[in-house]
Amino acid sequence: MSFSLWALVIGALLITMALAGSLLKRLPVSASMLYLGVGYGLGSADWGPIPPDPQGYAALLERVSEVALLISLFSVGLKLGLPLTNRQWYLPLRLAFLSMALTVALIAATGYFLLGLPLGAAILLGGILAPTDPVLASDVQVDEPGDRDRLRFSLSGEGGLNDGAAFPFVFLGLGLLGLHDLGPGGWRWLGVDLIWAISGGLTIGGLLGTIIGKLVVYLRTHHQEAVGLDEFLAMGLVALAYGTAQVSYASGFLAVFAAGLALQRCKGQSQEKPLSTDGPAGLRGKQAHLAVATDPELAGAYMMQAVRGFNEQMERIAELVIVLVVGAMLPYSRFDWTAISFMLLLFIVLRPLSVWLGLLGATVSRDQRLLISWFGIRGIGSIYYLMFALHHGLSGTTADLAITLTLTTVAVSIVVHGISVTPLMKLYTSRQFRKSQLPDGENRRHEPR
Template structure:
């Protein structure tokens, strides 16, 4: 009971403090992001600091991290789906397909190659670590693309691109993660068969179908209930949160990918629901997500495997730097001409750099640890996650402002050029 009270006062106090100064944190504090503050608190109160709390006293630390991160990512992908304009994926199908298919495969292969070259692990272990760190995290991405600073400095097209990608590729990383797992567990022929029939056809395909059916049905019922005045304001505020939890749990019971199903359900709910109510639901979803975001980052700070990081040595640091620089940035620069939402190399550089690695990777890392129990995988993945939280957290605000200033300067020069040409024509 004493540890519970310590957890309540520390995590609750941090959430209260950061919520009261969220605008200051996102717009003016350049060196400390909200996720960083939560991780630091976890380090301070955990075994690496004052040792006030330890996840092992509450149960298996990996089980706690896995289940809490699963719920947090589910809420995050639902929030991302609600944040997007209606029919976004249909309108920008080509752009999203480029980012989510060859783009994701490219990120996976580059990350895997870095792990294989720097850590000297077997090929399929390297492929597994690469798959874990491939998805763009919707929790960290949400802190970059939301808020007044983001609305002012980041074009809507780039914000929607990062939102849509981070929401979709968390679930689509599932087959990338489970292919190496199956190869490590079974003979190649059985592994490929299981991957094609179970992972792709059922765990991914069925997740899309189930999510679409549940989301569209819930959205249609919500709209009809609003039109017939069957819906109270208090019940409206719980609809998408309940939808997220129900889809996560129900689809998981069916043995499919609950995170992907939650994102698809959010997209279809967004399409069928009343537009005004959908805007209210987005605010509620973001608020509930915030309440889950701080605890999971605190838990992550408490569980940091410093001993495993020391075992990796300088190669671990080189891996983290290499993944952050090479995993996504070259891919976005190469593919940006095929992505209609990106107008210039400047936009490609920004979108390529801000593809953070966070809670989605933490979820897959804990799933892999439960199945395989490989400590090297956990050590390498957690080091990359912590590095992304640190580096992207420090650079988010200044880079966003610099990006916004370059766009404003370019727009001003263009307007001046047009005015000059107009004056010349009149003369």
């Protein structure tokens, strides 16, 4: 009966979003808020499905959230179209590595000195809650590969990178708790879990994305082969990059993100715009799709459009499932003054402070800096790391506190950021538009766009 009710609820939500999704976009309410509310209602109702116990279902929930996170990371990589040599990459790189490390340190200090956690548990808590997730507030991520807005690009790039870059800190926390092998003097953690995991993951994903992308375009344009089944291409590349990285002890998350980045660049010089289904000489249907897919000038863009469209649909489904489960698990957390104080500190002090320190000297406007500080959205990455820690032995009062702080932080983030994203982004867009209309001389006196 429990499975039947879950199927009924998920089916009803999918139909509701198909019918009313465009209406939600005009309201200060995100789809994730709807999923969270429904999940909480089911988890707290006596007649509803049994809420999943985070500790009892840690292994299953780890895999489910892992798949959802991989889909999200690949999707973000597909949307970041600026060349890697572009200076705008400096912002997400500094946010994803420097600001993220500072966030871990600040959360760890809070856990150690204010919450009385052991050092390992405090660092683990920092690793769980440091990653950001732009997917849960789609209005702050880039809409298409040509989007050059610093705010959207920085938040999207940060979310794509730091979900993988946080893993070494999770391992460090588990190691200090005796739940992971750090090696003599910590050499294994430093060499394998940190340096190799990050560099190896990015390298493996980048190489596989480039090779597969160029191979598909070559077969289509020179031999009219490998046409269709773009869904298989997307899922296959995600699985291949992740699996190769994991068996090589590198970061599978960073590999999948890098694979999306590399595949996106295989479109060549084609324009990023919707492609017509009319082929040469007015062809239609399958013949038209074949003509466009094998056209030397359009094949890359056609491939990317198909892969990105499929992955975005998968991303929305993954978001629904994970947020619904988060809502259902909320009865296992305690919304007390400890959780409230911690969340206020994280959102109002720790995140802004880490962003301010991480972006010292960076070319970024005041509006962008403020919004980057505010939109430190916690989501799928934090849920995955929590389940990973529980599955690998975290228990007792430390596990209870980690469950409470993670679930409540993600839930509150979904609500407060979901409510604020539409009005704040509208205000930001209008201010950017007004600046663009100023005379050149006066516009140069304003902060950079």
